[in-house]
Amino acid sequence: MARIAVITHEFDRFLGWGGLLLRRGSPYMLFDLMGELKRRGHSVQIIKGTSAKPEADVAVLHVDATVTPPEYVEYARGFPFCLNIGAADISKRRVSGAVIGRDDGWPGPVIVKSNLNNLGTRERTLNRRSRRAGKPEPFPGAEVLDRYRIHASLADVPPAVFDRQDLVVEKFVPEPDPDGFGARFWLFCGERERCTRHVSPQSLVKGEDTIRREPVPVPDELRALRRELGFDYGKFDFVMHEGRAVLLDANKTPGSVGNLSAFLAAGNANLADGFEGLIRKVT
Numbered sequence: 001m002a003r004i005a006v007i008t009h010e011f012d013r014f015l016g017w018g019g020l021l022l023r024r025g026s027p028y029m030l031f032d033l034m035g036e037l038k039r040r041g042h043s044v045q046i047i048k049g050t051s052a053k054p055e056a057d058v059a060v061l062h063v064d065a066t067v068t069p070p071e072y073v074e075y076a077r078g079f080p081f082c083l084n085i086g087a088a089d090i091s092k093r094r095v096s097g098a099v100i101g102r103d104d105g106w107p108g109p110v111i112v113k114s115n116l117n118n119l120g121t122r123e124r125t126l127n128r129r130s131r132r133a134g135k136p137e138p139f140p141g142a143e144v145l146d147r148y149r150i151h152a153s154l155a156d157v158p159p160a161v162f163d164r165q166d167l168v169v170e171k172f173v174p175e176p177d178p179d180g181f182g183a184r185f186w187l188f189c190g191e192r193e194r195c196t197r198h199v200s201p202q203s204l205v206k207g208e209d210t211i212r213r214e215p216v217p218v219p220d221e222l223r224a225l226r227r228e229l230g231f232d233y234g235k236f237d238f239v240m241h242e243g244r245a246v247l248l249d250a251n252k253t254p255g256s257v258g259n260l261s262a263f264l265a266a267g268n269a270n271l272a273d274g275f276e277g278l279i280r281k282v283t
Contacts, residue, residue, distance in 0.1 A: 005056035010049035011129035050075040086230020098170035114145040192274025219245040
């Protein structure tokens with residue numbers, strides 16, 4: 001049995017308000033995955049910050065921020081093996097296959113997003129908790145975007161948007177479906193995975209709007225991109241456009257809340273098998 005350490009930001013609430021690994025309340029999918037591994041006999045320790053020096057065989061770098069602070073990456077290197085140490089940066093400019101510039105010849109609609117994951121809300125939350133604790137903000141200057149904005153063409157995007165480092169402009173390429181639009185979600189841990197197409201009447205497909213789900217294969221180009229981005233565990237959101245996969249979002253700390261909670265939890269045993277497969281490779 002392995003000793004597992006989960007590295008979280010000092011001001012993350014990985015355990016929610018419950019405080020115990022086997023109690024409900026965490027917003028993260030990894031919480032349930034660790035619970036399954038603990039039931040299988042592995043030991044799990046949640047580390048807040050970088051001061052502890054636990055004995056562990058394998059660690060998971062699970063800092064819920066777009067760019068993991070360098071001190072956490074360096075701390076993670078002190079473990080014999082650490083999942084996702086190569087996935088420290090999931091900013092849209094690094095991961096998205098739809099980002100375009102003002103001079104690109106894209107003729108269709110576009111969408112303006114935050115370069116930060118989840119509109120920048122995680123950085124805002126960690127900054128607020130740090131200030132309350134009397135410590136410096138870990139992400140000074142992080143801006144929160146209130147919502148995505150869709151424009152009919154590049155020409156309709158305000159010029160100032162292209163000068164802002166906190167914003168990106170992407171091709172807006174929803175995947176058409178007879179019932180609306182589709183989006184694909186690939187969950188993986190090691191060699192175990194689940195890839196599902198969700199259909200919604202809305203062009204921005206969200207969990208609460210899903211009216212149908214179906215399993216779909218993982219495109220080879222996404223597998224190559226996963227290796228390039230350094231992901232051992234996580235979730236990729238993508239669409240198929242003109243026969244090719246377009247990655248829209250890569251998440252190293254996927255959540256397990258809302259209407260998708262039961263759907264995500266249903267695959268925990270499979271993902272736990274994938275985690276144990278990684279353990280066997282390094283122990």
